[in-house]
Amino acid sequence: MTKAFIGIVTVVIIACLGLPTLLLSSLLGSGSGACSLAASPTMSSSGQPADTGQWDTEQLAIATTIIEVGVTKGVDSWGQTIALAVAMQESRLQNLPHLGSRNNFDSLGPFQQRPSQGWGTPSQLADPAYQAGKFYDKLKTVPGWQTMPLTEAAQKVQLSAYPQAYTKWTSDAIALFDQHRTGESALDCSDMPFGNAEPALRNPDGTWPDESCSIHPDPTTGTGCITPRTLHLVQQATAAGFPKPGCYRVDDHGEHPKGRACDFMMTTRGEASGAQKAQGDAMAAWAVANADRLGIMYVIWFRMIWTPAQGWHTYNNPYGGNDPSGWHTNHIHLSVA
Structure with missing residues (x-):
């Protein structure tokens, strides 16, 4: 090629x-x-078509307003996703008036902001764009919100009595943001070669052969070792045009010290965006499409993790730091069996 x-x-x-x-x-x-x-079709974090029918025209218009206000406020895609999830939980993306006995005190609008807590006057809070702007203004005062889990960042703004309730809207918010982004x-591209990686060697019964970390040194780092199946992954990813990775790493957990994991950097400076983010999205899709051929156990990219059993779901960052590396917003992690 x-x-x-x-x-x-x-x-x-x-x-x-x-x-x-x-x-x-x-x-x-x-x-x-x-x-x-x-x-x-909008895709949910599980990789299945999202239920786009759950939002009517007015709800989608409010979602669009929230996203567009985020853009004007200079808030990135993660902040816009947080805002969508909050509005989904608080109002189901509705511009709610005062609901009398069914109201939480004097809460109003898509973010359920309260005049008595200084968010604005009732007439101001009747405008979804105003509410979105106030949400972003407060979010931007939260140190490190860009790398926080969604629930934590949302709670710093909302001070909800049920902070964990935001978590369940993560996949829907991501899917709705992606729908808006792609139009x-x-x-x-069903005819494109997402599934054309050369399969790794299997046993006659279809299982993966046991492989030791036998290739010394790891050609991607010049140190340590990797398994033959990891080398095959590197070769196939390189042939597909993706960046060369770093694989072996001394660590106290995971597959890197076993020579069974690689990190493919999309950017060396902070969180990927624009064409770098698009390239990461493309590689993540390529990895998932080729997981069975290459023996990929899981893929981590942009706060999400994919496994064959669960599809895409929220990554909880159990080991990484609170930065683009820890949240995998600057690189894709691939682990092989």
């Missing part, structure tokens, strides 16, 4: 994961017919 072809495949894969069609055209030329426009249509 030539480098030129690898580059084209990579660009098309990235486009399929959400880059604007105009950018794709500028990179590939208007004559490219590799992908066609088709309806785009009403997306590129149908």
Whole structure:
């Protein structure tokens, strides 16, 4: 496979994961017919089509307002996702008036903000854009909110009596944000080679052979060792046009010291965004599509973890630091069997 072809495949894969069609055209030329426009089902964190019917037109309009206010406030995608989850929990994305005996004191609107607590006047709080702006203003005063778990960041703003209730809306908020980002249509790339990695060697009964950390040194780091199956993963990922990883690492947990895990950096400076984020999305999709071929046990990317049994779900960061590395927002982690 030539480098030129690898580059084209990579660009098309990235486009399929959400880059604007105009950018794709500028990179590939208007004559490219590799992908066609088709309806785009919103995907939940489990990898299954989300129930887009749970939100009506008015609720989706409020979600759009929340996202757009976040953009004007300079809040990144994680902050916008937090805001969506809060509004989902507090009001089900509705601009609620005072509900009398069913109200929590004098709470109003999509974020259930209270005039008596200084959020604004009742007339101001009747405007979802105003409420979203007030939410973001307070969120931005919370030190380190960018790397906090959703529930923790939401609670710092809301001071809810039921802070864990925000957690259950994480997948819905991510899915709705992604739907807004990709718009009403997306590129149908079902013919692209997501599933074309060369399979790793299996036993005759289909199981994975036991492999020791026998390749010395690890060619990605020049130290330690990796297993043959990890080397095969590195070769296939490189052939697909993704960044070269670092695999072996001395550690007291996980697969890195066993030579069975690799980190693929999307950026060396903080959280990935723009084309770097799109490339990470593309690689995550490629890894999931090829998990059975390559013996991938799990994928971690952008606060989410994928396993064959559970699909995509929230990553709880049990070992990493409270930074882009710990939350895997600057690199993709792949572990193999």
